[in-house]
Amino acid sequence: SKEKGGNRCTFYNPIMDIDSFKRFTLEKDLRLAIHDNKLELYFQPRIDLKSGKIVSAESLVRWNHPEWGMLSPAEFIPLAEDTGLILPLTHWVELTVCSLITSWQAEGISYVPISINVSARQFLSKNFIQSLKQILQETQVDGHWLEIEITETSILENQKLVESTISELKTLGIKVSLDDFGTGYSSLAYLTQYNADVLKIDKYFIRDVTTNPSNAAVVKSIIHLAQGLGLKVVAEGVETMDQLTFLKQYECDEIQGYLFSKPVPVTEFKKLLAKEVLI
Ligand code: C2E
Ligand code: CA
Ligand code: CA
Ligand code: CA
Numbered sequence: 001s002k003e004k005g006g007n008r009c010t011f012y013n014p015i016m017d018i019d020s021f022k023r024f025t026l027e028k029d030l031r032l033a034i035h036d037n038k039l040e041l042y043f044q045p046r047i048d049l050k051s052g053k054i055v056s057a058e059s060l061v062r063w064n065h066p067e068w069g070m071l072s073p074a075e076f077i078p079l080a081e082d083t084g085l086i087l088p089l090t091h092w093v094e095l096t097v098c099s100l101i102t103s104w105q106a107e108g109i110s111y112v113p114i115s116i117n118v119s120a121r122q123f124l125s126k127n128f129i130q131s132l133k134q135i136l137q138e139t140q141v142d143g144h145w146l147e148i149e150i151t152e153t154s155i156l157e158n159q160k161l162v163e164s165t166i167s168e169l170k171t172l173g174i175k176v177s178l179d180d181f182g183t184g185y186s187s188l189a190y191l192t193q194y195n196a197d198v199l200k201i202d203k204y205f206i207r208d209v210t211t212n213p214s215n216a217a218v219v220k221s222i223i224h225l226a227q228g229l230g231l232k233v234v235a236e237g238v239e240t241m242d243q244l245t246f247l248k249q250y251e252c253d254e255i256q257g258y259l260f261s262k263p264v265p266v267t268e269f270k271k272l273l274a275k276e277v278l279i
């Protein structure tokens with residue numbers, strides 16, 4: 001009918017205007033921030049539960065907006081994905097991580113592999129592997145120092161392409177982890193189909209793991225299943241000693257969370273790296 005279809009856009013809607021104005025300026029500002037090197041990378045360590053040592057770290061982008069202050073990636077990553085700005089953003093992250101690794105090598109400090117979050121759209125884009133290869137070559141970094149995190153939901157479509165991209169990454173020595181595991185409704189068959197190295201249990205399940213028996217059951221069985229398939233298991237969002245005790249008891253491999261450290265700027269991360277044993 002006309003009411004439903006025809007006249008939809010003729011009403012003046014001030015709220016929509018403000019939203020689209022904010023979106024527009026945010027997009028413009030983000031484009032500039034990427035171009036002018038105004039984004040920042042933070043690092044959150046991953047700790048091995050057997051040795052108590054930092055074995056890797058996740059890179060997480062930060063944007064201190066001149067007017068709106070520190071913006072959460074949850075606010076601007078979706079915008080970057082919608083506008084295509086995610087491509088130069090990820091390129092900046094990859095280059096920044098590899099350049100840091102080069103500088104750590106030159107300083108002679110002991111460091112760890114760094115993981116990079118890659119959105120589905122980018123992971124499946126034609127240019128992804130080629131551009132990563134070029135960065136590795138330019139910075140002279142070995143692929144073994146990198147891990148790529150893709151969300152469980154991003155691997156549900158285009159299985160052939162996902163499979164071949166994963167195997168190309170592995171040829172470069174780069175590890176692959178399935179992020180936010182447990183939230184994506186994927187069948188467990190995906191775990192056997194893809195040749196991933198790491199599975200990160202979403203923090204949603206960890207939050208109530210000691211108080212909610214069904215979350216505890218989910219976490220236990222994910223650990224068991226993943227290890228049976230030769231994957232390393234990382235618990236995200238570990239905030240309490242009780243959660244840590246639970247995860248140790250069920251032999252989770254690694255943890256990441258505020259209990260040990262929030263994501264921190266690189267200077268602080270280097271101080272953490274210099275410590276011997278952490279937990
Ligand atoms: P994610 O990949 O699941 O990253 C983990 C998020 O959990 C981070 O939020 C981290 O700060 C937070 N976190 C870590 N430990 C704890 C904890 O103990 N408790 C709680 N409540 N939270 C914890 P952050 O940094 O705000 O990033 C949010 C999301 O934005 C990320 O979720 C990721 O999906 C996306 N993101 C961040 N950086 C990048 C990036 O460089 N590229 C892309 N494509 N996405 C990114
Ligand atoms: Ca992640
Ligand atoms: Ca995650
Ligand atoms: Ca997430």
